[in-house]
Amino acid sequence: RKEVEQDPGPFNVPEGATVAFNCTYSNSASQSFFWYRQDCRKEPKLLMSVYSSGNEDGRFTAQLNRASQYISLLIRDSKLSDSATYLCVVNSLGNTDKLIFGTGTRLQVFP
Amino acid sequence: GAVVSQHPSWVICKSGTSVKIECRSLDFQATTMFWYRQFPKQSLMLMATSNEGSKATYEQGVEKDKFLINHASLTLSTLTVTSAHPEDSSFYICSATQWEGQSDTQYFGPGTRLTVL
Numbered sequence: 001r002k003e004v005e006q007d008p009g010p011f012n013v014p015e016g017a018t019v020a021f022n023c024t025y026s027n028s029a030s031q032s033f034f035w036y037r038q039d040c041r042k043e044p045k046l047l048m049s050v051y052s053s054g055n056e057d058g059r060f061t062a063q064l065n066r067a068s069q070y071i072s073l074l075i076r077d078s079k080l081s082d083s084a085t086y087l088c089v090v091n092s093l094g095n096t097d098k099l100i101f102g103t104g105t106r107l108q109v110f111p
Numbered sequence: 112g113a114v115v116s117q118h119p120s121w122v123i124c125k126s127g128t129s130v131k132i133e134c135r136s137l138d139f140q141a142t143t144m145f146w147y148r149q150f151p152k153q154s155l156m157l158m159a160t161s162n163e164g165s166k167a168t169y170e171q172g173v174e175k176d177k178f179l180i181n182h183a184s185l186t187l188s189t190l191t192v193t194s195a196h197p198e199d200s201s202f203y204i205c206s207a208t209q210w211e212g213q214s215d216t217q218y219f220g221p222g223t224r225l226t227v228l
Contacts, residue, residue: 004154043204043219044155087154098145099217103154 001026004102006088012108017078021105023071023088032091033064035073037084038104044087047073078109113139113209117220124195125228131191132223134205140185141207145217146178149202161188195227 006023013019025033033050048055050062050071061074071088085104092098114137124130134144142163147155159180160168167180179191188207192199204222208215 041202041222041224043222045219046216049216098157098160100157101154103152 002102003027003092003100004088004090006102006105008103008105010106010108012110013078014110015078015080017109018074018076019078019107020075021073021086021088021107023073023102025069025071025088025090025100027090027092028066028069030090030092033062033071034089034099035060035062035071036087036089036101038087039084044089044101047086075107078107080109080111083107083109113207113216113218115205115207115218115220117205117223119223120221121224121226123226123228126196127194129191129193130195130225131189132203132205132225134188134190134207134220136186136207136209136218139207139209141209142185143208144182144188145206145208146180146188146190147204147206149204149222155204158190192225195225197227200225200227 004025035047036044037047038044048057048062050064054063059076063072085106087104088102089099092100116135118133144161146158148158149155157170158173161180161182163182163185169175177193182188202222202224205220206217208217
């Protein structure tokens with residue numbers, strides 16, 4: 001089983017739609033969780049950290065369920081510029097600096 | 112925010128040659144940098160953890176004699192792909208961590224696309 005699993009998509013949604021991505025992780029001892037965004041042929045960029053209480057940043061909401069080892073990202077009012085691959089990232093056991101990346105979920109927003 | 116640069120951004124080389132990639136933290140000091148590799152349509156895979164002033168820690172399956180890492184200062188780490196072969200063609204990305212109050216955040220360089228002919 002992969003340490004971090006995501007639905008690869010692609011998710012094709014119209015502008016203005018709400019879309020949700022899910023991610024599961026296998027290591028119950030993981031402490032830090034993130035969503036990164038990666039555009040084609042570019043480096044990943046931090047979108048937001050994910051906290052136990054859930055957190056929101058504008059149109060983006062992240063949720064963490066430690067019991068189910070499940071992380072989600074909700075994007076409201078999708079924009080064309082949201083088209084990218086969204087990477088679920090979890091720190092590895094025993095080392096807070098070592099990150100494990102999911103394969104990413106591809107989002108394509110169309111007009 | 113923290114800025115990490117990489118040089119070169121892309122390189123094409125012949126099989127058997129060595130290629131050096133530089134990773135710099137421009138506005139902060141990084142005692143730890145990371146080197147990743149990403150093949151098309153795959154996730155980033157950590158290759159090694161680079162620690163300033165000490166030997167790098169390599170992930171399982173990564174040949175340390177083939178991928179030489181040097182972290183000579185708090186702002187520079189280099190990755191040298193020795194005797195490169197076509198299967199080494201990939202997108203190489205470095206990152207550096209910066210403490211931001213509650214946790215370390217990794218900032219990524221723009222990546223280096225290596226093509227070995």
